[in-house]
Amino acid sequence: MQAHKPNNHSDTAPEELLAGIDQGIEAHLSWTHRLMRTALLRESPGDDMLRPNAHHLCQLGRWLDVAHPALARFDSATTQAMLATHQKIHDAVRAMCLALLQHKAATAQLLADYESSQQQMVAHLHTLRMQVSQAAHRIDVLTGLPLRHGLQHSFEALALQAAQSGTELWLTIIDIDRFKSVNDVYGHPVGDLALKHVAQLLSAGLRDQDVLLRFGGEEFLGLFLLPNAEAATLLAQRMVETLRDQPLRTRQGLVLGLTATLGWTAVRPGEGLEQAIERADRLMLHGKQLGRDRYVITSDSLALI
Numbered sequence: 001m002q003a004h005k006p007n008n009h010s011d012t013a014p015e016e017l018l019a020g021i022d023q024g025i026e027a028h029l030s031w032t033h034r035l036m037r038t039a040l041l042r043e044s045p046g047d048d049m050l051r052p053n054a055h056h057l058c059q060l061g062r063w064l065d066v067a068h069p070a071l072a073r074f075d076s077a078t079t080q081a082m083l084a085t086h087q088k089i090h091d092a093v094r095a096m097c098l099a100l101l102q103h104k105a106a107t108a109q110l111l112a113d114y115e116s117s118q119q120q121m122v123a124h125l126h127t128l129r130m131q132v133s134q135a136a137h138r139i140d141v142l143t144g145l146p147l148r149h150g151l152q153h154s155f156e157a158l159a160l161q162a163a164q165s166g167t168e169l170w171l172t173i174i175d176i177d178r179f180k181s182v183n184d185v186y187g188h189p190v191g192d193l194a195l196k197h198v199a200q201l202l203s204a205g206l207r208d209q210d211v212l213l214r215f216g217g218e219e220f221l222g223l224f225l226l227p228n229a230e231a232a233t234l235l236a237q238r239m240v241e242t243l244r245d246q247p248l249r250t251r252q253g254l255v256l257g258l259t260a261t262l263g264w265t266a267v268r269p270g271e272g273l274e275q276a277i278e279r280a281d282r283l284m285l286h287g288k289q290l291g292r293d294r295y296v297i298t299s300d301s302l303a304l305i
Contacts (some may be wrong), residue, residue, distance in 0.1 A: 014132045014133070014139060015141065017067060017070055017071065017128075017132045018129060018132055018133060020063050020067050021125055021128060021129045021132070022129075023059075023063070024059070024060040024063055024064070024125065025060075025122065025125055027058070027059035027060050028058070028059075028060050028121075028122075031058055031059070031060070032118070034049075035049070035093060035097075038097060038100065045093075045097050049090070049093055049094060049097055050094055050097060050098070051094075052094070054090040054093075054094055055086050055087040055089070055090040055091075058090070060086065061086065061090075064082075064083060064086065068083060071128055071132070074128065074131045074132055075127070075128060075131050078124050078127050078128055078131075079124075079128065081120070081124055082121055082124035082125060082128065085117045085120040085121040085124060086117075086121050088113060088117040089114060089117045089118055089121060091113075092110050092111075092113040092114035092117065093114055095110050096110050096111065096114065138150065140213075140214040142192055142195055142196060142214075143195055143196055143199035143214050144199065145199050145203070145212060145213050145214045145220070146211075146212075146213040146214075147213060147214060148213065148215065148216075151211075151213065151221070151273065152273055154211050154223060155169075155171075155223060155267075155273045155276075156273075158209070158211070158223055158225060159267060161209075161225060162225055162267070163269065165225070167225045167226060167227055168225070168226055168227070168228060168229075168232070168266050168267075168299070169223065169224070169225060169266070169267040170223070170224045170225075170226050170232045170264060170265070170266055170267065171221070171222070171223055171224075171264075171265055171267055171276045171277065171280050172221070172222045172224070172236065172262050172263060172264045172265075172280060172295075173215065173219060173220075173221055173262065173263045173277065173280040173281050173283075173284045174202065174219065174220040174221070174222065174239070174260050174261075174262050174284075175218060175219050175220075175260060175261050175262075175284055175288070176194065176195075176198055176218040176219075176258060176259075176260050177258075177259045177260055177261055177288075177292040177293060178292070179191065179194070179217075179218035182194050182256070182258075186254070186256070190248075190250065190254065190256070193248060193250060194248055194256065194258055195214075195218065197248040197258065198220070198243060198258060198260065199212075199214070199220070201242050201243055201246055202220060202222070202239060202242075202243075204242075209225055210222065210223070210224050210225075211223035211224075221277070229266065229297070229299050232264055232266070232297060232299075233264075233295075233297055236262055236264050236295035236297055237295065239260070239262060239295070240259070240260065240262060240293065240294060240295050243258055243259055243260050244257075244259050244293060259292060259293035260293070261284055261287040261288050261292050261293065261294060261295070261296075262284060262287065262294075262295040262296070262297075263279075263280040263281060263282065263283030263284030263285070263286070263287060263295075263296055263297075264280065264283065264295055264296065264297035264298070265279045265280045265283060265297070265298055265299065266298075266299035279298075283296040283297070283298060284296065
């Protein structure tokens, strides 16, 4: 589980990939019907069957050219196997079509290559669909951040890394201040924009090993490997100031100031995730009582700030 990154092809939302896979399977079924028409009526099948790069010209191929980096993020081996079988389908079909147009019979081997590749490609697409569908339940559609799934694994991995490297593991709970009033006054669409805005600001500049997720409602959780309490304090201060200094600006001209209260704590050696979360949550609530728009941080060597 890693920090949220700016959108690119590899960050395509799972829902978009699921729709693309379904449309791709349907498109290739229609493509297969065209192939049958070509065989029965001896019609020219068109460039997307006859050209050497035909596997890039069909509807599924054009989509795969764009979407395959995102699919590989879920299963690189299956994605590469699916791309290879898709090309094999087109290679076999092109050879059969050329034979038919020359009034020759296609070989049994070409037909077998086509049928086996078609079955393999559909199986690969279904495998990818299952994996993407499972991931869709682990990613927050609104912010693009991970949800709680996998948090325990990330916590344990980072705790081990901290012990081995001599760094410290820090956990923070981040709660948007007075978020309920945002929904009540401006409506839930603006509330959704506020959540996306905060997620983007918090994600900016995070390292690959940093973990940032939507913990629930208007709360976020972060895990960071840092050298000491001073580094944690600087990062906490930067987060608070970034949110304070960059209000949400909507297309309708609304300028909405947003702040958050953060509870930061160093994870103690051998400590479990639940204990660290409870302590960070108490610190965050203490910050609310102190007036919000601040961080409260503590470790074994650092008093409350």
